[in-house]
Amino acid sequence: MGEALFSDVNLSGNRTQACSTCHNPDRAFIDDRLDAFGEIGAVSMGDDGISLGDRNTPSAAYAAFSPDFFEGTRDRLNSDAGQYQGFMGGQFLDGREADLKGQAGGPPLNPIEMNMPDKASVVARIQENEDYVEAFESLYSETVFDDVDAAYEAMTESIAKFEKTEGFASFDSDYDRHIKGEYDEYILTKAGLGKALFFSQEFTNCATCHQLQPNSHPQETFSSYEYHNIGVPENTAVRAVNNTAEGFIDNGLLDNPATADTSHQGKFKVPTLRNVAVTEPYMHNGVFRDLKTVILFYDQFNNEDRSLNPETGAAWTEAEVPETINHSELAAPALTDEEVEALVCFLRSLTDARYKHLIEEKGIRCE
Numbered sequence: 001m002g003e004a005l006f007s008d009v010n011l012s013g014n015r016t017q018a019c020s021t022c023h024n025p026d027r028a029f030i031d032d033r034l035d036a037f038g039e040i041g042a043v044s045m046g047d048d049g050i051s052l053g054d055r056n057t058p059s060a061a062y063a064a065f066s067p068d069f070f071e072g073t074r075d076r077l078n079s080d081a082g083q084y085q086g087f088m089g090g091q092f093l094d095g096r097e098a099d100l101k102g103q104a105g106g107p108p109l110n111p112i113e114m115n116m117p118d119k120a121s122v123v124a125r126i127q128e129n130e131d132y133v134e135a136f137e138s139l140y141s142e143t144v145f146d147d148v149d150a151a152y153e154a155m156t157e158s159i160a161k162f163e164k165t166e167g168f169a170s171f172d173s174d175y176d177r178h179i180k181g182e183y184d185e186y187i188l189t190k191a192g193l194g195k196a197l198f199f200s201q202e203f204t205n206c207a208t209c210h211q212l213q214p215n216s217h218p219q220e221t222f223s224s225y226e227y228h229n230i231g232v233p234e235n236t237a238v239r240a241v242n243n244t245a246e247g248f249i250d251n252g253l254l255d256n257p258a259t260a261d262t263s264h265q266g267k268f269k270v271p272t273l274r275n276v277a278v279t280e281p282y283m284h285n286g287v288f289r290d291l292k293t294v295i296l297f298y299d300q301f302n303n304e305d306r307s308l309n310p311e312t313g314a315a316w317t318e319a320e321v322p323e324t325i326n327h328s329e330l331a332a333p334a335l336t337d338e339e340v341e342a343l344v345c346f347l348r349s350l351t352d353a354r355y356k357h358l359i360e361e362k363g364i365r366c367e
Contacts, residue, residue: 012047019159054242067090068098087256093284099160123151206343229265295335
């Protein structure tokens with residue numbers, strides 16, 4: 001049921017957009033529609049064919065592993081940064097929905113996404129399909145459609161159950177083969193060197209925010225699900241075309257109803273690195289197109305030789321919210337060019353087997 005609903009365009013205002021439109025199963029569950037420049041769009045267009053979002057659509061792959069939104073503490077692994085205290089988990093980039101079920105209920109009613117006027121309209125569309133009616137009444141109750149809220153919740157629960165299936169989280173990348181002992185040569189590749197750097201406390205701080213489980217855990221998602229401001233600049237190209245008001249600031253975590261302290265402004269949830277090599281563009285607003293650029297962006301905080309953004313040829317632009325940048329946890333030794341390439345290769349090795357053919361070399365050979 002959830003799979004059918006996930007792919008059903010009839011649940012949008014103009015019957016043009018489904019969950020799978022912005023979370024394409026063939027492209028690691030991202031929105032791979034092309035923009036006017038023939039590149040994967042930084043933000044998604046809505047069902048009305050006009051509206052554009054302001055945040056990059058996150059991959060739905062491995063989303064089921066994000067814990068329900070909570071505030072607490074976490075001991076880091078392979079990190080000198082110490083214990084984290086703050087908000088973690090949830091769905092969406094600001095965690096405003098606690099779980100997958102809550103997330104599934106958002107887009108149908110969002111005017112710049114699937115653009116349905118209310119829950120009753122969505123339920124009416126569901127009832128147009130006799131197979132849905134039969135399944136809902138069988139799976140939930142014969143009276144499920146007597147209560148709009150109950151029927152809508154049944155829809156979101158079904159979609160959430162689908163998102164918890166193996167198709168969203170296969171754990172079968174080259175890295176996974178390596179930790180299972182099925183790819184002994186891995187340790188001698190550039191990816192193997194990148195792995196050593198990634199988990200090192202001496203040479204990088206990657207694991208501070210991108211390691212949740214003990215080393216070689218079979219279900220490492222490479223996200224702590226913490227919230228941080230890492231100094232990402234405004235995506236001015238997007239803001240020029242999506243009718244954002246001048247002076248607008250994306251508050252990130254501060255827009256979550258559970259938060260009120262301005263120290264949370266500009267913080268976003270740490271994303272999973274699973275399939276990151278095929279889920280461009282990057283950062284919460286899609287401001288960077290190349291995975292190597294992302295690593296160079298991190299390195300520029302510690303390396304005076306990284307003063308230019310390679311995608312623009314100009315200096316890195318100022319953070320959208322400079323006041324809350326987490327400089328202490330961005331601090332790390334400068335990287336060499338070889339180390340940057342090794343880290344890119346390691347990140348490529350986190351690609352699920354079904355998506356390996358989508359990896360583009362972009363000047364870096366890992367074999």
